Amino acid sequence: MEELKKLLFRLCSAPGTSGAEESAAETAVRELEKYGTTRAEGAMGNVVCTMGNPDARRRILLDAHLDQIGLVVTGVDERGFVRVAPCGGVDRRVLPGSPMTVCGRETLRGIVSCMPPHLLEGGEDKVVPVEKMAVDLGLPRDRVMELVSPGDRVLWQVQPRALLGSRVTAAGLDDRAGVCVLIRCAELLSREKLNCRLSILLSSREEVGGQGAVTGAFAQEPDEALVVDVSFGTQPGVAEQKSGRLSGGPMIGVAPSLNHAITQELARLARKREIPFQYEVMGGKTGTNADSIGISRAGVRCALASVPLRNMHTPAEVVDLTDLENTARLLAGYVKEAR
Amino acid sequence: MMADLELLRHLCSLRGVSGREEEVFDAIRKEVSPYADKVETDALGNLIVCQKGRKRAPVRLMLSAHMDEVGLIVTTVTEDGLLKFSCVGGIDRRVLPGKCVLVEGKIPGVIGVKPIHLLEKEELGKAVPPDDLTIDIGARDRGEALKHVSPGDVAAFDSGFDCSRGVVTGRALDDRAGCAILIDLLKREPEYDRTVVFCVQEEVGLRGSATAAYSVNPQAAVVVEATTAADVADVEERKQVCRVGGGPVVSFMDRRTIYDKEYYRLAFRTAQENGIPCQAKQAVAGGNDAGSIHASRSGVRTAAVSLACRYLHSAAGLISEEDFHNTEKLVEILADRIAGGEPRP
Numbered sequence: 143m144e145e146l147k148k149l150l151f152r153l154c155s156a157p158g159t160s161g162a163e164e165s166a167a168e169t170a171v172r173e174l175e176k177y178g179t180t181r182a183e184g185a186m187g188n189v190v191c192t193m194g195n196p197d198a199r200r201r202i203l204l205d206a207h208l209d210q211i212g213l214v215v216t217g218v219d220e221r222g223f224v225r226v227a228p229c230g231g232v233d234r235r236v237l238p239g240s241p242m243t244v245c246g247r248e249t250l251r252g253i254v255s256c257m258p259p260h261l262l263e264g265g266e267d268k269v270v271p272v273e274k275m276a277v278d279l280g281l282p283r284d285r286v287m288e289l290v291s292p293g294d295r296v297l298w299q300v301q302p303r304a305l306l307g308s309r310v311t312a313a314g315l316d317d318r319a320g321v322c323v324l325i326r327c328a329e330l331l332s333r334e335k336l337n338c339r340l341s342i343l344l345s346s347r348e349e350v351g352g353q354g355a356v357t358g359a360f361a362q363e364p365d366e367a368l369v370v371d372v373s374f375g376t377q378p379g380v381a382e383q384k385s386g387r388l389s390g391g392p393m394i395g396v397a398p399s400l401n402h403a404i405t406q407e408l409a410r411l412a413r414k415r416e417i418p419f420q421y422e423v424m425g426g427k428t429g430t431n432a433d434s435i436g437i438s439r440a441g442v443r444c445a446l447a448s449v450p451l452r453n454m455h456t457p458a459e460v461v462d463l464t465d466l467e468n469t470a471r472l473l474a475g476y477v478k479e480a481r
Numbered sequence: 482m483m484a485d486l487e488l489l490r491h492l493c494s495l496r497g498v499s500g501r502e503e504e505v506f507d508a509i510r511k512e513v514s515p516y517a518d519k520v521e522t523d524a525l526g527n528l529i530v531c532q533k534g535r536k537r538a539p540v541r542l543m544l545s546a547h548m549d550e551v552g553l554i555v556t557t558v559t560e561d562g563l564l565k566f567s568c569v570g571g572i573d574r575r576v577l578p579g580k581c582v583l584v585e586g587k588i589p590g591v592i593g594v595k596p597i598h599l600l601e602k603e604e605l606g607k608a609v610p611p612d613d614l615t616i617d618i619g620a621r622d623r624g625e626a627l628k629h630v631s632p633g634d635v636a637a638f639d640s641g642f643d644c645s646r647g648v649v650t651g652r653a654l655d656d657r658a659g660c661a662i663l664i665d666l667l668k669r670e671p672e673y674d675r676t677v678v679f680c681v682q683e684e685v686g687l688r689g690s691a692t693a694a695y696s697v698n699p700q701a702a703v704v705v706e707a708t709t710a711a712d713v714a715d716v717e718e719r720k721q722v723c724r725v726g727g728g729p730v731v732s733f734m735d736r737r738t739i740y741d742k743e744y745y746r747l748a749f750r751t752a753q754e755n756g757i758p759c760q761a762k763q764a765v766a767g768g769n770d771a772g773s774i775h776a777s778r779s780g781v782r783t784a785a786v787s788l789a790c791r792y793l794h795s796a797a798g799l800i801s802e803e804d805f806h807n808t809e810k811l812v813e814i815l816a817d818r819i820a821g822g823e824p825r826p
Contacts (some may be wrong), residue, residue: 223714233597235609236579239795241640241650251643251650253797255714258722259573260766267608269575276714278791280648280725280799299641300581303589305619306629311581311591378563378615379595389621429598452617454598456579458591460617 159212194336203364206320207348222283230349391418395446498552546659547683562620570684690770694777728758737772
């Protein structure tokens with residue numbers, strides 16, 4: 143578990159907001175190239191690693207998205223505060239007073255500006271939209287103008303940290319946890335002789351529409367795909383029927399938009415290999431890359447396995463490493479048994 | 482010679498939630514002991530440092546800064562192993578969700594919130610109610626949590642320190658910055674005898690300074706603090722209170738104290754004569770240890786010299802390195818002038 147934790151922390155330490163995944167991609171390539179032909183490719187900035195038999199009848203795609211939410215600089219105001227917009231579905235309630243990393247010409251530390259309570263006149267229960275917030279670098283305007291440009295990305299400045307037992311917290315676990323699962327899965331498969339062609343796709347831009355998965359699936363032309371994302375972990379305010387227990391194993395997605403046979407096969411494999419799992423039942427689409435991959439070209443049979451995660455889209459995301467390991471084992475088992 | 486930022490970095494790395502200032506106390510005692518003539522403590526845990534100067538002081542002066550910081554205190558542990566908490570000191574509820582904390586200085590945790598995807602319409606755009614917040618330390622259930630944490634344990638913000646480009650950002654700058662300045666002053670022999678106190682429990686009602694002022698029994702006091710700079714984004718100039726980079730902030734009045742008029746003027750005069758930028762705190766807001774000190778025993782003539790600090794009482798404050806040095810300069814000269822009996826009638 144220690145190795146898995148270190149891998150996850152390396153992945154989470156590399157910035158990769160949607161559309162600016164380069165650093166995260168580089169880190170992932172370094173990890174994946176040990177196991178297969180790996181390259182960062184395409185106009186979208188995806189990473190693809192291919193393994194197995196290139197001429198095999200079965201073509202399996204494993205997907206996890208590489209990007210994470212953050213902020214994007216829109217400009218610098220007259221007093222030198224950096225103005226921002228969301229890059230993905232940022233939860234504005236966790237922004238005020240947060241230490242941030244601004245990826246400008248240099249890496250800068252800023253704080254999300256926050257009006258002191260005495261000026262709020264009872265407005266303490268409101269949080270303004272991100273577009274009305276600003277990141278404070280504490281520097282004069284001309285200095286800020288030299289260092290920061292529109293389009294630069296801003297991320298929460300938090301170090302990945304181990305919590306009790308096998309739980310960890312970091313920003314961007316959505317979906318570096320999934321990326322980590324696929325790298326671990328590649329490692330598990332690296333000593334196996336595969337009867338399929340396997341493409342591991344780390345797709346860009348999921349948080350802003352999933353364009354990386356659309357183009358990546360088109361390029362790989364799989365006939366089946368397994369998508370790994372994170373999903374809601376049980377926590378206060380989140381209904382049990384809408385969430386999965388942390389440490390309860392992968393959440394196998396069941397939905398009209400997913401292929402029922404693969405879904406059932408995953409559950410069968412989990413039972414056979416004594417991998418704990420839980421179901422995540424959805425009434426339509428899944429809100430993940432599985433939605434678009436499933437209708438790529440003439441259609442792809444798709445399944446979804448999710449890692450339960452608390453505090454999604456905040457810098458305080460929490461997962462259990464055992465869930466990552468079990469998800470990797472389940473996917474590896476599926477690929478191994480492919481005939 | 483000025484206080485170096487490494488000392489400030491070290492002080493800011495220590496935990497000292499009100500009532501639990503021991504770690505800060507020990508570090509400061511170690512730092513100042515070689516320069517002190519007498520180091521004492523009292524029932525509450527204040528650190529009282531007496532230092533002889535080259536001359537006996539015509540006016541008994543006490544300098545003070547507080548060691549404690551705002552934080553959280555664990556009230557109960559839920560069945561799921563999450564920690565419910567109350568705030569220690571005034572924390573703006575908007576700055577809590579999603580932050581990293583350290584429980585009892587050793588157990589990492591995060592303050593969780595329900596994901597944005599699952600919010601009801603009426604929850605959008607609203608700060609998370611503090612009662613909905615919990616600290617997640619990764620425990621699987623109550624049993625596991627209780628092996629590591631007990632009700633009454635305190636948690637403090639866990640965020641880094643940075644001092645590049647002349648901007649200092651970090652946790653607990655309120656009032657470790659004041660502590661760092663007074664520690665550094667103690668390393669130089671003053672003109673006149675003086676007592677420097679590092680107080681506990683400022684954030685929960687100016688309590689440590691009350692007992693310290695009683696035992697020291699000074700005639701005059703200078704409080705060195707960090708005060709709210711509201712020169713943040715979208716605040717118009719007249720509401721900014723004070724400005725980061727504008728020099729030390731001198732108070733005429735806040736919600737706890739009306740300051741000694743002559744000392745207030747003396748502070749500005751001293752700044753001007755020494756080429757130190759200086760600004761008035763332009764709002765009657767907040768309060769600090771002066772509140773209890775100035776009304777101690779039969780009354781103490783009191784001044785407050787503060788650092789303009791943005792985002793006070795949150796995960797990371799922001800001050801200017803230049804202000805930090807200028808505040809030290811002003812406090813040093815002002816202290817000797819007050820102890821020397823100025824302003825003379």
